[in-house]
Amino acid sequence: MSDTDDTPQETPSNPTEPLRRALGSRYLQYALSTIMHRALPDARDGLKPVHRRILFAMRELRLASNGRFRKSSKISGDVMGNYHPHGDAAIYDAMARLAQDFNVRYPLVDGQGNFGNIDGDNPAASRYTEARMTMAAEVLLEGLNEDAVDYRDNYDGTLQEPIVLPAAFPNLLANGSSGIAVGMATNIPPHNIDELVAASLHLIKTPDARDETLLKYVPGPDFPTGGIIVEPKENIAKAYETGRGSFRLRAKWEVEELGRGQWQIVVTEIPYQVAKSKLIEKIAELIQTKKVPLLADIRDESADDIRVILEPRSKNVDPEVLMGMMFRNSDLEIRFSLNMNVLIDGVTPKVCSLKEVLRAFLDHRRDVLIRRSNHRLAQIDKRLEVLEGYIIAFLNLDRVIQIIRTEDDPKAVMLAEDWGGDVFLTENQCEAILNMRLRSLRKLEEMELRNERDALREERAGLVELLGSDELQWGQIADQLRDVRKQFGKGTAAGKRRTDFAEATEIEEVPLEMMIDKEPITVVCSKMGWVRAMKGHIALDSALKFKDGDEGRFVFHAETTDRLLLLGSNGRFYTITAANLPGGRGMGEPVRLMVDLPNEAEIVDLFIHRPSGKLLLASSAGDGFIAPEDEIIAQTRTGKQVLNVKGDVRALVCKAVNGDHVAVVGENRKVLVFSIEELPEMARGKGVRLQKYKDGGLSDATTFTLADGLSWKDPAGRTRTEGDLSEWIGKRATAGRMAPRGFPRDNTFT
Incomplete structure (x- = not known):
């Protein structure tokens, strides 16, 4: 720009403002285009x-x-x-x-x-x-x-x-729709035409009908793949009233008997928009990862119909429990969301209720009826005009022939001619007469023309009456809907309802006994941590083979349905299912392959979980507490931290609580007895001081009933009981007194 140019120049205060405005306007155009011309359906034709x-x-x-x-x-x-x-x-x-x-x-x-x-x-x-x-x-x-x-x-x-x-039927609801626009989305499930027509007829009869009344006619979606809706009725009613909600949809299944007590589950319908191959693939993965222990195998025997076979692990499994687990862990149950966001009159996006969507369809049908009636009316008027001309021509046939034969411009002459009583032909009538074929000049043709004229006049009167009456218009629309019902209603093969309704049966927790056949086993764990399960209850003093340099440590009777608790010296509890233990033919497997027990941690104890049982836990530092067994079950391989230990301190004692008193002995051979009520009950922590030590730490602890006395085994293996413990009874966290004569040299009670 030259210095002499006096044209005023606008300098924006914010240089980014024009760019922001440009981006905003263009993005708005894109958003509107996506909403109106791509993603959202029209409420009128769906x-x-x-x-x-x-x-x-x-x-x-x-x-x-x-x-x-x-x-x-x-x-x-x-x-x-x-x-x-x-x-x-x-x-x-x-x-x-x-x-x-x-x-x-x-x-x-x-x-x-x-x-x-x-x-x-x-x-x-x-x-x-x-x-x-x-x-x-x-x-x-x-x-x-x-x-x-x-x-x-x-x-x-x-x-x-x-x-x-x-759109002669409410296609939006009949076939559903889904789409994602800019800042909004829609998801509408399919419905049954017969039910939609019934609701529409009721809305015609009662325009101010309530939403809950319409639900008597449209109880819920009707998916093409069938299935069972297990959503509560009040949730369905709220979803249709607000236009937003969801439906829980389950597969349809039945139990097929195979004889001799054996059975299998046959899935005959799967949820809507679930790919069968991916569903089977995911369920096979569940079997492999043992997330559904009740399920042994899955097979696809489908042809034109759906037939998916689920084999239980045992005939003792409850089918309802098995399917409850399948519904929770696979796409045999889905939640289909409802978001009735549609374009009203093809322009305005709005989340509509069931009543509003049906109302939009019915109003559209009325517009269509009025437009078609007006179109037919115009056609009738045009045809009547031509018929009147034909009739005039037949009444004056000789004159018409004469004009056509003798006149150079017959059309102009016919337009100017008075055909009797100030009757003149229109331009359209003249064109029709001039284009008439000679074979039409018969007496019979005149009768047919008069009959056609009378019929059209009658039809015209009916159309005029229809256009002037709201009641007749809605009656005509109702008749059209009834015709649609005859074509696609429940009396036809495609019109029968496919999706059923039921109440959901929830299985909160599956007992382990249902998952596994209950069989007796003998659990064997070596000192080096190799574990196995021998079939049956063998004698606990039987000679067992171990690896070189290894020996037995834990041997006890159990059942395959039991859960085993393992306490590591790191204070973590690990849970092992007895049925998952390796067989007893070999030496077993290292327990560290079954749970994530660190290499530096040792096994403190391995025992059967007792529901509602309690344990006395104590560390080598002499701290401890009472732990409920139900609170220390671990759900993962990594275990559950229960006894907090630091540094060189390790978990040392894990004893089942039996009795009303606690006896502890330190490495200094001092024994202290105190009431079990002095110990707190907790699911995790360091605990409280059990006994005071000047040097060393805790050696052992146990619980017993004071009235029965304190028992231990002497060096000869004989059980000795000390009845009078008044000398050792004291308060928790005191030093205690030297152990009675004959107490084991290893400072343990067992």
């Missing part, structure tokens, strides 16, 4: 633009439900070239979905060839498949050639396409 254009293009190709098929590539090509300037792959995917009876409740496309399956396989390429419309699609399009809806220019202005389809 279709997105791509689906509407596919059906309209198929209509233009005259692919009627009783006609021929055409290549899918031809259809998708026409849609792309004429109406939808996007990728043909996206168009074909949308068309293929409309043909999938496992995705669409009432398919709008009749496909021939591989259009995908419920396993999740993709359709074949468009050049290999063929398609035509279904009867349901034809019902949606009915009335297009009768000015039922408005048209607009296509993307390049060379053709016209409908803004919305006439």
Whole structure:
């Protein structure tokens, strides 16, 4: 710019403001385009633009439900070239979905060839498949050639396409819809047409009907793949009232007896939009990782129908319990969300209730009825005008012939002619007479014309009466809906309800006994930590083989349904299922492969878990407490920290609580006896001081009943009992007195 240029220049105070404004306006345009022209369906016909254009293009190709098929590539090509300037792959995917009876409740496309399956396989390429419309699609399009809806220019202005389809049934709810726009989404499940028609008829009869009344007619979704809805009725009612909610949908299953007490579960219907192959793959993974111990195997025996076999691990398993676990851990139960976000009148996005969606459909049907009636009325008026001209011509046939034969411009003469009683022909009437064939000049033709005129006059009177009466209009709409019900209602094969309702049976906790056959075993654990399970209850003093340099440490009787608790010197408890122990033919396996016990930690104790039992826990430093056994069960391999230890301190004592007093002995051979009530009961912690030491630490501790005396084994292996313990009874955390004569030299009570 030159210095002499006096043109005022605007300097923005914030240089980023124009860019922000530009980005904002462009993003808003993109958002509106996505919302209105791609992601959200129209409440009137339930279709997105791509689906509407596919059906309209198929209509233009005259692919009627009783006609021929055409290549899918031809259809998708026409849609792309004429109406939808996007990728043909996206168009074909949308068309293929409309043909999938496992995705669409009432398919709008009749496909021939591989259009995908419920396993999740993709359709074949468009050049290999063929398609035509279904009867349901034809019902949606009915009335297009009768000015039922408005048209607009296509993307390049060379053709016209409908803004919305006439839609003789509430397709939005019948087939459902899903989509993600900018800042909003929609997800509508399919419903049963018979139930929707019933609700619509009730809404016509009672326009101010309540939402809960409509639920008597529409109890819930009706998925094409069936299944069982286990959502409480009050939740369903709230979802339909607010337009937001969710439905719990379960697979349908039954028990099939195999004889001799054996049985298996047969899954005959899987939840909506769950790919069968992926479902089976995930369940097989559950079996491999033993997340569902009750399940032994899964097989797919499906053909045209669904037949998935679940084999229980044992015939003693309760089928309800097994399926309860399957519902919690797999897609045999899903939660289908409801978000009825739709375009009202094709313009305004709104989350609607069931009543609002049906109201939008019925108002659209009334607009369609009025437009079709007006269109028919105009056609009748045009035809009546021509018929009146024909009748005048027949009454004055000789004069008409004379004018045509003799006049150079017969049309002008006929227009100026008075045909009797100030009766003149219109331009349209003259054109029709001049274009009439000679064979029509018969007496019989005149009678037919008069009959046709009378019939049209009667029809016209009926249309005028219809257009002037709201009651007649709604009556006509109700009749049309009843016709739809005859075509697609519950009396037809496709119209029967497929999804059932039931109350959910919840299994909170599965007893271990249900998962495993109860069998006697003998648990053997060596000093080096090799563990195994011998079949049956063998004698505990039996000679057992161990690895070189190893020896037995724990040997006790158990059942396969038992859970074993292992305490490490690090103060962590680990849980082992007895049924998972290796067999007793070899030397077993290291317990460190079964649980994450660190290499530096030693095994303090291994024993059977006693429900509701209590344990006395103590560290080498002399701190301890009472722990409930139910609180120390570990759910993972890493165990559960119960006794907190630091530095050189280690877990030392783990004894079952039996009695009312505690006896402790230190490495200094001093014994202290005190009431068990002085110890706290807790699930985790360091504990409290049991005995005071000047040097050394704790050697052993036990619980006993004071009235029965304190027992121990002398060096000869004989049990000795000290009845009078008054000399050693004191308060917790005191030093105690020297052990009685004959107390074991290893300072232990057992």
